Amino acid sequence: xxxxxxxxxxxxxxxxxxxxxxxxxxxxxxxxxxxxxxxxxxxxxxxxxxxxxxxxxxxxxxxxxxxxxxxxxxxxxxxxxxxxxxxxxxxxxxxxxxxxxxxxxxxxxxxxxxxxxxxxxxxxxxxxxxxxxxxxxxxxxxxxxxxxxxxxxxxxxxxxxxxxxxxxxxxxxxxxxxxxxxxxxxxxxxxxxxxxxxxxxxxxxxxxxxxxxxxxxxxxxxxxxxxxxxxxxxxxxxxxxxxxxxxxxxxxxxxxxxxxxxxxxxxxxxxxxxxxxxxxxxxxxxxxxxxxxxxxxxxxxxxxxxxxxxxxxxxxxxxxxxxxxxxxxxxxxxxxxxxxxxxxxxxxxxxxxxxxxxxxxxxxxxxxxxxxxxxxxxxxxx
Amino acid sequence: xxxxxxxxxxxxxxxxxxxxxxxxxxxxxxxxxxxxxxxxxxxxxxxxxxxxxxxxxxxxxxxxxxxxxxxxxxxxxxxxxxxxxxxxxxxxxxxxxxxxxxxxxxxxxxxxxxxxxxxxxxxxxxxxxxxxxxxxxxxxxxxxxxxxxxxxxxxxxxxxxxxxxxxxxxxxxxxxxxxxxxxxxxxxxxxxxxxxxxxxxxxxxxxxxxxxxxxxxxxxxxxxxxxxxxxxxxxxxxxxxxxxxxxxxxxxxxxxxxxxxxxxxxxxxxxxxxxxxxxxxxxxxxxxxxxxxxxxxxxxxxxxxxxxxxxxxxxxxxxxxxxxxxxxxxxxxxxxxxxxxxxxxxxxxxxxxxxxxxxxxxxxxxxxxxxxxxxxxxxxxx
Numbered sequence: 001x002x003x004x005x006x007x008x009x010x011x012x013x014x015x016x017x018x019x020x021x022x023x024x025x026x027x028x029x030x031x032x033x034x035x036x037x038x039x040x041x042x043x044x045x046x047x048x049x050x051x052x053x054x055x056x057x058x059x060x061x062x063x064x065x066x067x068x069x070x071x072x073x074x075x076x077x078x079x080x081x082x083x084x085x086x087x088x089x090x091x092x093x094x095x096x097x098x099x100x101x102x103x104x105x106x107x108x109x110x111x112x113x114x115x116x117x118x119x120x121x122x123x124x125x126x127x128x129x130x131x132x133x134x135x136x137x138x139x140x141x142x143x144x145x146x147x148x149x150x151x152x153x154x155x156x157x158x159x160x161x162x163x164x165x166x167x168x169x170x171x172x173x174x175x176x177x178x179x180x181x182x183x184x185x186x187x188x189x190x191x192x193x194x195x196x197x198x199x200x201x202x203x204x205x206x207x208x209x210x211x212x213x214x215x216x217x218x219x220x221x222x223x224x225x226x227x228x229x230x231x232x233x234x235x236x237x238x239x240x241x242x243x244x245x246x247x248x249x250x251x252x253x254x255x256x257x258x259x260x261x262x263x264x265x266x267x268x269x270x271x272x273x274x275x276x277x278x279x280x281x282x283x284x285x286x287x288x289x290x291x292x293x294x295x296x297x298x299x300x301x302x303x304x305x306x307x308x309x310x311x312x313x314x315x316x317x318x319x320x321x322x323x324x325x326x327x328x329x330x331x332x333x334x335x336x337x338x339x340x341x342x343x344x345x346x347x348x349x350x351x352x353x354x355x356x357x358x359x360x361x362x363x364x365x366x367x368x369x370x371x372x373x374x375x376x377x378x379x380x381x382x
Numbered sequence: 383x384x385x386x387x388x389x390x391x392x393x394x395x396x397x398x399x400x401x402x403x404x405x406x407x408x409x410x411x412x413x414x415x416x417x418x419x420x421x422x423x424x425x426x427x428x429x430x431x432x433x434x435x436x437x438x439x440x441x442x443x444x445x446x447x448x449x450x451x452x453x454x455x456x457x458x459x460x461x462x463x464x465x466x467x468x469x470x471x472x473x474x475x476x477x478x479x480x481x482x483x484x485x486x487x488x489x490x491x492x493x494x495x496x497x498x499x500x501x502x503x504x505x506x507x508x509x510x511x512x513x514x515x516x517x518x519x520x521x522x523x524x525x526x527x528x529x530x531x532x533x534x535x536x537x538x539x540x541x542x543x544x545x546x547x548x549x550x551x552x553x554x555x556x557x558x559x560x561x562x563x564x565x566x567x568x569x570x571x572x573x574x575x576x577x578x579x580x581x582x583x584x585x586x587x588x589x590x591x592x593x594x595x596x597x598x599x600x601x602x603x604x605x606x607x608x609x610x611x612x613x614x615x616x617x618x619x620x621x622x623x624x625x626x627x628x629x630x631x632x633x634x635x636x637x638x639x640x641x642x643x644x645x646x647x648x649x650x651x652x653x654x655x656x657x658x659x660x661x662x663x664x665x666x667x668x669x670x671x672x673x674x675x676x677x678x679x680x681x682x683x684x685x686x687x688x689x690x691x692x693x694x695x696x697x698x699x700x701x702x703x704x705x706x707x708x709x710x711x712x713x714x715x716x717x718x719x720x721x722x723x724x725x726x727x728x729x730x731x732x733x734x735x736x737x738x739x740x741x742x743x744x745x746x747x748x749x750x751x752x753x754x755x756x757x758x759x760x761x762x763x764x
Contacts, residue, residue: 002419004411004420006412006413006416006418006420009412009413009415009416009421010411010412010413010416010617011411012411013407013408013411018404018407018408021407022400022404022407025395025400025403025404025586026395026400029386029392029393029394029395030388030391030392030696031388031391031392031587033391034388034391034392034696034698035684035687035688035691036388036687036690036691036695036696036697036698037384037691037694037696038386038388038696039388039391039696067450068449068450068451068454068588068616068619069450069616069617069619070616070617071604071606071607071615071616071617072450072604072616074606075603075604075605075606075615083492097606098605098606098607098615099604099605099606099607099615099616100606102605102606102615103604103605103606105605106605110465110601199617204407204619204621205413205617205618205619205620205621206450206588206589206619206621206622207588219492221457221603222453222454222457222481222485223457223480223481223484223485223487223488224453224456224457224479224480224481224482224484224485225453225480225481233453233457233480233481233484234450234451234452234453234454234481235392235451235452235453235581235587236587237450237451237586237587237588237619237622238587239586239587239588240588240619240622302417305417305418306417308418309417309418309419312419313418314412314416314418314419314420314421315418316416316418
């Protein structure tokens with residue numbers, strides 16, 4: 001039995017997405033920049049996908065710039081603003097994904113920018129007060145994610161954006177984990193830049209988007225041909241973008257399915273919390289319906305992951321982008337979690353293919369491990 | 383009858399590439415950064431593709447960094463070196479693709495770098511003398527392509543690399559158009575950086591690579607997770623990369639097929655040259671076997687393109703990345719071609735699906751247009 005509970009790292013492709021991509025791959029030699037019939041056919045598919053992605057976050061198609069994924073879009077967002085403004089400061093939440101934190105650090109190390117980390121509280125929330133405390137007169141850009149990839153905690157982005165706007169600072173939000181799991185409305189968020197990714201919403205790896213407010217002047221990260229209205233050079237990855245479009249349309253239609261995932265998640269959480277050794281992180285914060293991060297005191301996260309993997313269960317120790325690393329999660333550390341407990345972190349992220357049987361299987365294997373721990377403790381007289 | 387003669391802009395997907403990609407898309411939910419079975423399965427496919435791409439240009443797999451395409455790899459190459467060196471000068475040939483010229487201009491405009499354009503001669507060649515004339519003590523990077531995308535002219539990269547090396551300057555070559563059309567050996571080229579793209583060799587759009595010499599320290603362009611040994615963050619586009627790998631393997635096996643394309647191209651050229659109004663650009667230079675660029679004096683290139691398109695024939699006015707623009711080709715202008723003649727430029731690029739019938743059809747339609755031109759000239763008493 002293979003149990004895949006790592007949907008925040010990547011989702012399987014929806015069959016409808018696969019069908020649309022296969023058709024595009026097989027029958028689309030044209031470069032969408034070419035003016036002949038083959039080029040026009042490719043362009044038409046590209047623009048259809050742009051409208052589908054725009055609809056997911058309720059913007060106009062021309063506010064969508066396609067990228068190679070969420071990481072490029074996050075790098076692009078920071079570059080888009082920093083390259084247009086005088087040197088200054090970036091205010092980035094301490095719990096951002098590495099694809100926001102690392103380009104911010106690179107701007108600080110190599111390009112003369114200064115970086116202020118916005119603190120998160122013990123429940124993994126970035127408050128308006130914390131943002132206010134990080135803002136300086138030279139702050140040019142704020143970046144706070146809509147939902148955290150590890151804990152699943154939702155951030156009060158609209159409220160934060162109001163503070164940023166009052167201070168005259170542009171704001172970006174990484175909505176990669178939120179999109180498809182809850183309704184995301186770009187205008188209602190009040191931000192000027194938003195990142196989306198296809199492969200977290202049953203679309204393909206290799207496609208993402210930066211959504212932008214038309215009042216914001218932005219600088220391209222990739223230079224070359226005039227693709228994407230001069231904002232992102234490079235022949236468009238038509239097949240992946242077509243898949244992204246279909247996935248975006250399906251995601252909007254299927255938001256209702258999240259209630260079932262939340263019931264499964266809540267049930268998993270309740271069962272885990274019956275063990276005194278288990279800590280569920282950010283248990284009291286508003287969270288994504290599909291995500292649960294916990295640790296078992298005394299069990300190392302990477303070891304537990306390997307044991308679960310042997311039992312056919314795929315979960316994560318946090319971000320897939322940092323897996324294999326023995327460093328405790330920067331998200332949990334920012335929440336004030338003890339480093340040793342943080343090393344035990346396991347993230348379970350459900351998806352539309354997740355079943356009651358998956359949860360039962362995970363609970364059974366975890367109960368075994370915890371029971372083993374209890375017996376070992378008794379023997380040792382802990 | 384649909385006649386596709388724009389393979390330098392994009393090739394149809396090879397059926398074997400499509401099959402490998404479809405399998406990967408359908409059965410690969412895992413993120414290759416994840417340590418569980420799903421992640422390991424994805425990683426294994428990724429590394430297989432890396433070995434296949436490495437073999438195409440005779441390097442070790444660890445010298446391959448996958449990107450979202452040729453444009454990203456070219457931007458990356460310029461950034462990789464400029465971010466590691468003190469401010470200085472870039473020497474870039476005047477006939478480079480926009481994805482080299484534009485990031486070089488952006489570095490010059492925004493980051494304090496200076497840009498020297500290396501001249502091309504009337505046959506579209508960049509000579510060692512021209513490079514030597516462009517080198518300055520502060521030159522940090524040279525970039526000259528292996529084969530030009532418009533004229534098809536091959537550049538003496540090994541000779542140029544020797545001059546660069548003698549001057550202690552790193553060298554990059556854009557091999558996007560050369561790979562798959564002629565044997566490309568990274569070591570023999572003598573460069574430190576090389577760009578490849580999948581969708582010019584019957585692979586998918588959305589995958590490319592930067593090949594690097596291990597002695598060169600390079601800075602990432604995209605920051606975030608530790609993918610690609612920390613050199614290119616972002617979840618890998620597994621399906622496209624798998625397709626790239628298969629395409630690279632097939633390209634190496636099929637180099638012998640180019641002889642047939644060259645015969646077709648030479649025949650097309652001979653027929654065209656029988657018309658006194660036709661100029662074939664760089665006719666006497668060593669060129670890619672599949673490429674022919676010409677102009678008919680008195681016929682506007684974009685208009686001719688549209689007429690050919692109506693007849694079901696897809697060709698290009700030069701780079702697809704600049705199509706729709708009324709500016710004459712920067713490549714032809716750099717060769718000293720008169721701007722009016724350059725506006726007439728039409729590029730024909732053959733591929734493995736090209737047939738004698740395609741060439742006959744193109745020649746028939748072109749002969750009609752030229753005949754019409756002759757009659758108009760007679761009537762007007764030109």
